[in-house]
Amino acid sequence: RGWLVQDEDDPTRFVDYKLKTSTSYWDHLDPDRMRAPLYQNALQVFISILYLGFYTGAINTINPTGDLDIIEGLLYIFTLGFLCDEIAKFWKVGKYYFGFWNSFNNTLYALLTVSFVTRMIALGHHVGDSNRNKFNELSYNFLAFSAPMFWCRLLLYFDTFRFFGTMLVVLKVMMKESLIFFALLFFVSIGFLQAFVGLDQEDQKLDATNFIIQSMINAVMGSPEFSGFDNFAPPFGLILYYIFTFIVIVLLLNILVALYNSAYEDITEHSIDEYMALFAQKTCQFVRAPDENVFIAPFNLIELVFLVLPFEWWMDKDSYERLNDYVMAVIYSPLLLVTAALETRVAYRVRFNRSRGETDEDTIEEWEQMDGECDFEGDGWVKKCEETKPNVESDGTLVQIKELRKEIEELKEMLRSLKG
Template identity: 70%
Template structure:
């Protein structure tokens, strides 16, 4: 069961317009959050300086491609250097975080000032671009990850400090793809995913390097605390989901005519109860912001399985070989079979580590959001036509065809209209109305839905790589943002709930209770810990080798790097030859020619000035001789 220590709540002022800021990330109460690393007033001052700078750099509406291109004439190196100085030497670590805050401000301003929405959106994009440059140009990776990206900062709103957050979280909340796609950000996410960066046990506001990542001792890595690593939690969830699906497959393919519950069904319902408890715990801690597409999807599955279980218990309450027992037993299996598509669709939630499935899940989520427009229009139109058809049916004070009307209207939505029978609805009004309804649904609304889906698909697939990295970062932060001192993943949360929390936690000494939790986790996750310890030991050998040769911990020698050290490009003259022939990609051809022309004009100007000066000096000397 998830413990919510160290999570971050979402400020209610921002919830109205920025839907990307309330993704499935887990907030918590303010009193559980560590304080800001820098006083909130100082962070706010830095953010205001950056906002002023962006407003001056982009004073009018500009095309977005001029801002985000590689060598932008707008976001120049001077602009980036100035932004870096906004926090001074003492507060420079919060500049990236402040740029993301300013991006949020511009996004809010774009919603409130629609007449300048494009201008504010370009300014918000500029904040991302500058933040990306600052991340990618930082050479000290430890400083970048520990101070710039993972330290938590607050700002002041309504004379109160907001809940601290770090740049990693803020970028995910704001769906800042340019920042998420930067190399330093992805390196930090990779370290968090592998558990090489962990929260400090003494100070939960700090992230520190895992001390034993270079330790080649196998048993050191058999530590139950390593189950907090996102990669391992995800692996357990995938494994549990596969077992859950296998239990369902076994239960649905071994029907008990007598209605008795076998071992497979017991395990299936125990797993379901564990998932339900986990969802309720998260909903209670997070609130309504936890509700999303996959939560509703899973909750629907659990609700159907709960109904199946209840009907099975009702069947068992009746005597054997009775009609009621057979009826409720069949009804239970019908509900169980009805949930099969949801069971298999649930697997998609755990396949988002693969790039293809990750991008498609983003497309699906955006499509569901875009289709809200279609369903609102559909609801209004259907209610209007339904009322008209019912009115035509009860003209003779005899309402008899509500079922037929509803079925015919649903068939039209499914592109299979049924025109038979509408001649009797106040001829010719009923038939004319149904023709109009069919035209509106099949020609107008369905084409609107197709256009919305096509637009969502193009938007995501055109930027599929960044969208996948954003999804992976969000998945990582779900685990990191919800660090659990005692990781009991459903259905193991039932062990924690009924055998630890309820009977022991309220009276047992905290150290003894923590030690007991470690022993139980070590027993539960023993097979996985033995496997992960082997993986970590293997990785430790690679880290140790990299440290010896002065490389990064996660560095891998690629095939093109194996002989690179044996070649001297300077010595054989190849570097000089390449330098003389390489193009200048910072400027296009016209700009380079103008620069060359300017240099020539400047040289010509200097030459003319020198000649004029000589002539003047010669005249002065001649005049001096005449005077004498």
């Protein structure tokens, strides 16, 4: 709901939103309200659906001449914004930012980048040129190839819903469990591949490698082809293929199913806990540094081109912050008009509840029901969070110097004790 905001004095702490009870519409029409995770998530979902719409329009309206239309242009602009956002986050966070969904998204963006580059190469040739048609067709092939990833990408933004969130946790655990299966499959496949290649070299010719690899892949996918091995080094080739098929389909695939079943049962038994952990992680991703402006991709391109490059390096901090507020107010004005009305409506309900001596919110969330059951201080979570929380107020170099000074003081104390 955005009722908790970062404390201006201590950005690592969150305090109640002071204007929560304000019934003035204009008090809530503030671009800084975009810091609320709820609004950022809603905007990301809308942008993702719009992004998918641009892709659908681009793939269903193929231009025979290879020229870029408005829909394709917007698609590639959005992709550039997402790429810049990924690069910026990886630059700030480092290797710990890299995960499954980052790899998934980066693969999608890489395919779209290849599609765009091949389209530019096609535009470099004259209309009617065979090379123009070839690269144009290749560009559309890469674009069409990425369709499943576009739709799966929506799951990343639907994880705030319990069903999708729980299923994503199950999927993540299953992917980890799959590593055991693929490790076993790798060694088994290498052994049988070497055996088949050895049988193929019996006549001093290595001419069945493609057939062997394709047949082994078909066996892994559950569609083995035995007919081709009747005349392949009989009877050894057919016997080996029977053994390989038995090991893969009967043993390894059943092991994989058992691993998936175990992972699914473990997650569904603690579905609420898993969902709440994912929800908390999702919320923390929207928390930003106090001096960081909220420009959600692809609006980050506006910040980069029209604010950072021309103004940030010479404008004073207050003026630059005010300029960013003006730009965000214009960009997010449609959403802010809606959120301000919703917050004003909620403010009336909060005042009504307080007048009756009740809590501000009528709905009791699940994590609020467990408030009395969790002893964060006794379990050591408070101390652990204090030790691991980043210092966002001081420069990173200054923090390291302070830690080094502290260690030097401890070393001096140890030397004094040894001398004494």
